[in-house]
Amino acid sequence: MTFPGRALDLLQAKGRAAADPGAASWPDRLAQDLDQGAPRLLALSARPAFAPGTDPIVLFRRAGALRRLGRYAEGLAAIDRALDRLPPAETAAHADLVRERSLLCAARDLHQSLPSRTFGGTPT
DSSP: OOOTTHHHHHHHHHHHHHHOGGGTTHHHHHHSOOTTHHHHHHHHHTSGGGOTTTOHHHHHHHHHHHHHTTOHHHHHHHHHHHHHHSOTTOHHHHHHHHHHHHHHHHHHHHHHHSOSOEETTEEO
16 A cells, blocks of 8 residues: 655655654654644644755645645645755655645646535635
8 A cells, every 4th residue: 555655754754864863753743644634734844843945845745735725826836846856866756746746736726617615614
C-alpha cells in the first residue's frame, strides 16, 4: 500500500537526521491528522522551525492543507515553490508533489464548474 507524501517524509527525515538525530521524526508529526485539521497544519508550518517558504516538504504539506480549505491559488503557489526547491535527483518525491499539484488543479476546476455550495464547511 502506498501513502501519498510518505516518500517525501522519509527523504526529508533522512536529510535532517544527518544534522540533528532528534529532528528525524518531525515530518511524521507534521503529516499526521491534527485537531482542527488544515488550519492547525498551516499555523504549525508557519513557525520558524519549519523555515516557511523554503522547505519543500513543509510547502507540500501546506499545499494540501490549502487545498482542503479551498484556497487553490495559494496551494498552487506553495506546491510550485516546493517543486522549485526539490533537488532534481529526488524523482520519487517529485512524483508526490506533482500528484498534489494535480489534485489542486482538479479541485479548483471542479469548484469553478459547480454551483456555489458547501459541504461540511469546505467549499466544493
